[in-house]
Amino acid sequence: MRVAVIGAGVIGLSTALCIHEQYHGLVPSLEMEVYADRYTPHTTSDGAAGLWQPYLSDHGNLQETVWNKETFDYLLRHLGSPAAKEMGLFLISGYNLFTQPVPDPSWKNIVLGFRNLTPEELELFPGYSYGWFNTALMLECRSYLPWLTKRLMQRRVKFFQKKVESFQEMFARGVDVVINCTGVRAGELQPDPELQPGRGQIIKVMAPWVKHFIITHDIESGVYNSPYVIPGSELTVLGGIYQHGNWNEEISTQDHKTIWENCCRLLPALQKAKIVEEWSGLRPARPRVRLERETIHQGHLQAEVIHNYGHGGFGITIHWGCAMAAARLFGSILQEKKQASPPQSHL
Amino acid sequence: MAAPKVAVVGAGVVGLSTAMCIVETYPSCSVTILSDQFSPNTTSDVAAGMLIPHTYPGTPIHVQKQWFKDTFAYLFAISNSAEASEAGIHLVSGWQVFKNTPKEELPFWSDVVLGFRPMSEAELQKFPQHRFGQAFTTLKCDCPPYLLWLEKRLKATGVQMYTRKVADLWDLHSEYNVVVNCAGIGAHQLVGDEKLFPVRGQVLEVHAPWVKNFIRDGDGLTYIYPGIHRVTLGGTREEGSWSLSPDPGTTKDIFNRCCSLESSLRGAEDVQVKVGLRPSRQCVRLQRELLSQGGVKLPVVHNYGHGSGGFSMHRGTAKEAARLVGECIAALEGSSSRAKL
Numbered sequence: 151m152r153v154a155v156i157g158a159g160v161i162g163l164s165t166a167l168c169i170h171e172q173y174h175g176l177v178p179s180l181e182m183e184v185y186a187d188r189y190t191p192h193t194t195s196d197g198a199a200g201l202w203q204p205y206l207s208d209h210g211n212l213q214e215t216v217w218n219k220e221t222f223d224y225l226l227r228h229l230g231s232p233a234a235k236e237m238g239l240f241l242i243s244g245y246n247l248f249t250q251p252v253p254d255p256s257w258k259n260i261v262l263g264f265r266n267l268t269p270e271e272l273e274l275f276p277g278y279s280y281g282w283f284n285t286a287l288m289l290e291c292r293s294y295l296p297w298l299t300k301r302l303m304q305r306r307v308k309f310f311q312k313k314v315e316s317f318q319e320m321f322a323r324g325v326d327v328v329i330n331c332t333g334v335r336a337g338e339l340q341p342d343p344e345l346q347p348g349r350g351q352i353i354k355v356m357a358p359w360v361k362h363f364i365i366t367h368d369i370e371s372g373v374y375n376s377p378y379v380i381p382g383s384e385l386t387v388l389g390g391i392y393q394h395g396n397w398n399e400e401i402s403t404q405d406h407k408t409i410w411e412n413c414c415r416l417l418p419a420l421q422k423a424k425i426v427e428e429w430s431g432l433r434p435a436r437p438r439v440r441l442e443r444e445t446i447h448q449g450h451l452q453a454e455v456i457h458n459y460g461h462g463g464f465g466i467t468i469h470w471g472c473a474m475a476a477a478r479l480f481g482s483i484l485q486e487k488k489q490a491s492p493p494q495s496h497l
Numbered sequence: 498m499a500a501p502k503v504a505v506v507g508a509g510v511v512g513l514s515t516a517m518c519i520v521e522t523y524p525s526c527s528v529t530i531l532s533d534q535f536s537p538n539t540t541s542d543v544a545a546g547m548l549i550p551h552t553y554p555g556t557p558i559h560v561q562k563q564w565f566k567d568t569f570a571y572l573f574a575i576s577n578s579a580e581a582s583e584a585g586i587h588l589v590s591g592w593q594v595f596k597n598t599p600k601e602e603l604p605f606w607s608d609v610v611l612g613f614r615p616m617s618e619a620e621l622q623k624f625p626q627h628r629f630g631q632a633f634t635t636l637k638c639d640c641p642p643y644l645l646w647l648e649k650r651l652k653a654t655g656v657q658m659y660t661r662k663v664a665d666l667w668d669l670h671s672e673y674n675v676v677v678n679c680a681g682i683g684a685h686q687l688v689g690d691e692k693l694f695p696v697r698g699q700v701l702e703v704h705a706p707w708v709k710n711f712i713r714d715g716d717g718l719t720y721i722y723p724g725i726h727r728v729t730l731g732g733t734r735e736e737g738s739w740s741l742s743p744d745p746g747t748t749k750d751i752f753n754r755c756c757s758l759e760s761s762l763r764g765a766e767d768v769q770v771k772v773g774l775r776p777s778r779q780c781v782r783l784q785r786e787l788l789s790q791g792g793v794k795l796p797v798v799h800n801y802g803h804g805s806g807g808f809s810m811h812r813g814t815a816k817e818a819a820r821l822v823g824e825c826i827a828a829l830e831g832s833s834s835r836a837k838l
Binding site: 229230231232234235238240241242243262263265267268270271274283285288357358359360361362381383384418419421422423 | 576577578579580581582583585586587588589590591611612614616617619620623632634639706707708709710723725726760761763764
């Protein structure tokens, strides 16, 4: 049974690991390969700060709320393990700021210690009159993706640096199941008008005195178009750009100015921070995550694709729940194959 | 009196902040700081600088609360300004956890720090040996940065600083009009205060930049305080010990206790060990004294004995000490004008 995972961002690698962990014991013939043209640190995931936090509203996608919770609980369990440091996993507390009262988010009981901000705390943030405080998790992909890669290599999963041009290409090589984790460029394998880039840009600075994340919200301009500051284990990420439909991965000087001025206004202490890196990337935005099976017919053959893409700006937040859902879909494929062909005795 | 000459003895957080308050309140004074040690070799440099007060048994609670409020407000304003990183002041959130529910549920400072509330069940699950906890956000003053920032601001106002071991306050009577004694643990020898005793503290400073929250055991012995570049792991409270030498057995013990609160610390690197002697007393000695010998008088303001609460109370006590210096100057001016009559 040959399985090819296309895409080596957080979705591709975690889905690969989840499937391999669950099914390798049951299917000894399972051979898994990962194909991607970009590997860490050049994936979209590598540019993310790594903060676990869903969007403010789940837009009725209750399944996504469940996947977010499953991811949080999974990561929380790993916090106390010796692997946490290598994974780039740690707790972090911080602020969400608003210019007007808003309803509590769907994830208020998932994170730790969720509460409203006191008037004294709001004095820290002139211009904002309402907010939340909670403790959440950081999962830095610059560490997490190498950690996943190491786990996969230990399991003898093979890696190929290759841009896959079509699903057919995989099936022609004898792959039985393709796991499509191609993120923002999934449309190149199969057109998907619902998938659009949500362009982001960030500045990474040296500001080790910042110990809290600060996410501001401007209901008018939409998610991630308002300044945010997220301290990592080494550098602090400044951001606040979300441009729907913009495929340009180049750094924009206008966006740089916007980010810098807005974040320094938010946290005056940042004026003294040294700029270390800049990055621009494309969030794989979609009204809902595409997580489903598709049977592709090729003449009299049929092959299976499991799609797992379109995680927008919450890929890290939702990744493990999606990986487990993809693994369940894989299980149903296995089940069908077992029923289709009678068991052979191996003597 | 033209430009009263004030000497501040001691250059830890109390000495420097007291000098600062005197300069701010009485700009006509000429202030000089005399100390045998300056940063990075003061007791303050060993402290984590967390604004979490201890209670002095001998001082009314409302007074301690005012000192803490003054200190918190002062540092809060700096943390919110462009100076924050240079001054080493930053906000940090975290948890104080208790194995046994504390006698007082609400410490006197609970409404001064930010967002104080009991920990939720989910938060307590991270601490299986602890049954109760409090979550809040407070400030941390990193040393040496904070002391160096104070020194820089003092020098900008014309304050002079000299390395000098003052053996007796009276030695200063001919050069200065008022002496302010911020000698910390040094006051034991300097003024022979038997009520002042060291409480030895050993701490580790480690590289663990993923630790963003503080964790403190309510017994005050085990704590994890993330600073700008390093995390302080503590500690010990050894009453009466004068030893400044790090003890390797203690180092191991502190590390293990902290790892049991935060297991990721096992991966911490570059462990440095420091020792400081908290200048402890039933209450801070914050009062005037008039030394006199052979008709010559030297007014003294004492401001020492802050024990575990040096950082938490420094600005509040410095303001009070400056006020007392003002009283001394007024008294001197009063008597000198009487002398002229």
